[in-house]
Amino acid sequence: MGKEAKSNWDGFSLKPRREMPEGLWMGCPGCKHMLYRSSVEKNLSVCPECDYHFRIGADVRIKHLADEDSFAETLGDLTSSDPLGFKFRGTTYKQRLRDDEKKSGSKEAIRIGKAFIKGRGVVLAVMDPNFLMGSMGSVVGEKFSIAAEMAVEEKLPFVAICCSGGARMHEGVVSLGQMAKTSAAIARLDESGGLFISVLTDPTTGGVTASFAMLGDCTIAEPGAMIGFAGRRTIAETIKIDLPEGFQTAEFMLEHGFVDMIVHRKDLRNEIARLIDYCHK
Amino acid sequence: MPDTVNNIAAEDHLDFENDVADLDRQMKELRRLTSIKGIDYSAETRRLHQEQVAQLKRIYSNLTPWQTVQVARHPKRPILTDYLHLMVKDFRELHGDRSFGNDRAIVTGLGQIGREKVLIVGQNKGRNTKEKVACNFGCPNPEGYRKAMAKMKFAEKFGIPIVTLIDTPGAYPGIGAEERGQAQAIAVNLAQMSRLRVPIICIVIGEGGSGGALGIGVGDRLAMLEFAYYSVISPEGCAAILWRDGSQAPLAAEALKLTSKDILKLGVIDAVIPEPLGGAHRNLHDNIYNVEQYIIKTLRDLKRTKLDNLLENRYKKLRSIGAASSEKLRRKTQAAADRIAVALQAISPRSKKVPAKV
Numbered sequence: 194m195g196k197e198a199k200s201n202w203d204g205f206s207l208k209p210r211r212e213m214p215e216g217l218w219m220g221c222p223g224c225k226h227m228l229y230r231s232s233v234e235k236n237l238s239v240c241p242e243c244d245y246h247f248r249i250g251a252d253v254r255i256k257h258l259a260d261e262d263s264f265a266e267t268l269g270d271l272t273s274s275d276p277l278g279f280k281f282r283g284t285t286y287k288q289r290l291r292d293d294e295k296k297s298g299s300k301e302a303i304r305i306g307k308a309f310i311k312g313r314g315v316v317l318a319v320m321d322p323n324f325l326m327g328s329m330g331s332v333v334g335e336k337f338s339i340a341a342e343m344a345v346e347e348k349l350p351f352v353a354i355c356c357s358g359g360a361r362m363h364e365g366v367v368s369l370g371q372m373a374k375t376s377a378a379i380a381r382l383d384e385s386g387g388l389f390i391s392v393l394t395d396p397t398t399g400g401v402t403a404s405f406a407m408l409g410d411c412t413i414a415e416p417g418a419m420i421g422f423a424g425r426r427t428i429a430e431t432i433k434i435d436l437p438e439g440f441q442t443a444e445f446m447l448e449h450g451f452v453d454m455i456v457h458r459k460d461l462r463n464e465i466a467r468l469i470d471y472c473h474k
Numbered sequence: 475m476p477d478t479v480n481n482i483a484a485e486d487h488l489d490f491e492n493d494v495a496d497l498d499r500q501m502k503e504l505r506r507l508t509s510i511k512g513i514d515y516s517a518e519t520r521r522l523h524q525e526q527v528a529q530l531k532r533i534y535s536n537l538t539p540w541q542t543v544q545v546a547r548h549p550k551r552p553i554l555t556d557y558l559h560l561m562v563k564d565f566r567e568l569h570g571d572r573s574f575g576n577d578r579a580i581v582t583g584l585g586q587i588g589r590e591k592v593l594i595v596g597q598n599k600g601r602n603t604k605e606k607v608a609c610n611f612g613c614p615n616p617e618g619y620r621k622a623m624a625k626m627k628f629a630e631k632f633g634i635p636i637v638t639l640i641d642t643p644g645a646y647p648g649i650g651a652e653e654r655g656q657a658q659a660i661a662v663n664l665a666q667m668s669r670l671r672v673p674i675i676c677i678v679i680g681e682g683g684s685g686g687a688l689g690i691g692v693g694d695r696l697a698m699l700e701f702a703y704y705s706v707i708s709p710e711g712c713a714a715i716l717w718r719d720g721s722q723a724p725l726a727a728e729a730l731k732l733t734s735k736d737i738l739k740l741g742v743i744d745a746v747i748p749e750p751l752g753g754a755h756r757n758l759h760d761n762i763y764n765v766e767q768y769i770i771k772t773l774r775d776l777k778r779t780k781l782d783n784l785l786e787n788r789y790k791k792l793r794s795i796g797a798a799s800s801e802k803l804r805r806k807t808q809a810a811a812d813r814i815a816v817a818l819q820a821i822s823p824r825s826k827k828v829p830a831k832v
Binding site: 267268276277279280281282330331334335338339342343346347360361362364365366367368369370371372373374376377378379380381383384399400402403404405406407408421422423424427428431432436437440441445449450451 | 645646647648649651652653654655656657658660661662664665666668669684685688689691692704705706707711712715716717725726729730731732737740742788789792793795796797810813814817
C-alpha cells in the first residue's frame, strides 16, 4: 500500500483489494472500482472513472458552489424542539439529533445564507444528506422559508440544493405542514418575480420533491441522482412487479419532462451563474 | 325500540368493541323473545341500551391512536359520496384534467351547501369493490391533483369558495404516477392553493394520508373530524422504517401523534368537528350535519374578510406551522425577521415602516 502511495499512481486501481486502511480508499457504487479517497475529493466527489456523483455534505457543497469564503450563514444554530416528544425502539428523536449533529457537523439538515456564485449575489439553501438523511422537519421548513423570504426582501435569486429523503417522520404532521409552508414561501417568491433555481441531487424524494424541489423556475438535476415521490420499495410492494431499469433517476425525470437540464457537478457553478444572467432584469 | 346508538351490523364492530357487540346480541335476543312469546322486555332492553351508551362513551372517550386509525378506516365510515348526497344540493360534477384523463379518486364539482354555492373537491374511496377499484381505493394519481387545480382555478375566476374533503391513504405509488409527476402535481397544488383568491376550507373526514392528503389540503381553515387521522406517513410505513417491523403500527401510531386532539394541540389544524357517539359510521346524518354546520359557519366568517387580508392570514397560518411548537424557535425566527427588517431599512432609506423592536 505504502509503495503505491509513493509512486506516480493516479488515484485509482482496477483491482479491488482485500485489506484497506479505513478512510483512505472508497468503493464506487457506479463502476465498483476502488478509488483513492483524496483523488475523489479533489474531483468534487465525482468518480473519475464513471462520473458517479457521490453524496456530499452541506459544507463541502457550499465550498464547491459558492465563491471562496462568501457564504454568510443565517440561523446556523437553530435546532429542533422535538414537537412530538418522539420515541422509538428505546431511543429518542433528541438523541438521534445529537448523534447526527456529531456525525455531520451540521446542526440541522439545511444551511441557508447569502453567498456569491461567480460574483452573482444569491440566497443559498443547501441540504445535508448526512443529517437524518436531509429530511425536512420544522427547522428545515422554517429556515427554507426564511431563505425564500430573504430572497424576496432583497431581490436576490434563490438557489436551493435539494437533497433529502422527504418529510421527517419524527416530527409527524408538523413535518407535513412544512411542505405547505415552504411551497407557500416559494409561491410568494414567484409572485414577487424572484428567480428560484432548484438543484436536485441524490436523493430527492418524498415530501421535499412534492413541495419546493419541484417548484423551481429552473430545475437542474445532477447526473444519476435519484429523484422521485414514493419510495422504490413502496412502489414495488404496491404493484408487485420489478421496477424498470433507471426508474426515478435524473435521466428518467428529464425524459418525462420534470427537469430542465442535467448538469455535471463541475459545471454547476457556471450553469447557475449563466441562468442568473439570463433572468437578470 | 329503535336502536339509534348502534345501528351497525354485528360484523362491523371493531375488535375493541366486543362489549358493545355483546350487548347488541343480548338486545337482539330479547327482541326475538318478545316477538315469539309476547313477553314485554322493554325495561330490560332499555337498561341494556343505557349500558351500551355508557360503554360506547367509555370506549370512545379513551381511544388509543391506533384504535382511532381503525375507526377512520372503518368500512362503513361515511365517504365522499355520502357527503355529496346528504350535504350538497344540486351537485354538478366536473370531470377531467384537460391533459391526461379523469381520475376518479378525486371528485370535483359545483354544488350548494346551505345557501352557499361552492366548489367541492374531495377524495373518494368507493363503497363496494367495483367502486373501490374504479377510484383506486382513494389513492389519487397526478391527473387527479391536476384536475383539482384546474377546477379550483375555475372557481377562483368566478369567486366561488372552495371546500375540500380529504380522505385518502396517500397519493398512489405507481410507475405511471411517477412518470406523470406525482410530486410535481402535488407541489404545484400546494403553491397555488396558498395563493388562490377565494376562501378555502379543508376538512379531513377520514384518512389524512401524507402528501396525498395535503395535495388538496392547503387553505384558510383546516379542520378534522374527531376520529379522523392526519399523518406524515402511515403508521404501518413508519413502523416498517423505524421499528423495521410493519406489525408495530400501534406503537408508531402512538408516536406519530396523528389524532385530531394531538394535532389541534400542535397548532396544525384549526378545529375538531365532533362525531356522534361511537363514531361517524354509527350515525351518518348527525355526522354530516356537524360538518355542514361547520362549513356554513366558517364560510360566513371567511367571506367577511377582505381577500388581501385573507391571503395574508393564510400565509401567516402556513408560515407558523412548527414555529409555534418551540419558544426558542419562535424567538430566533423573530430575531431573523428583525434582522431582515433592519437590513431592509439600510437598503431602502425611503421605506416608511419598520416594525418597532421591543
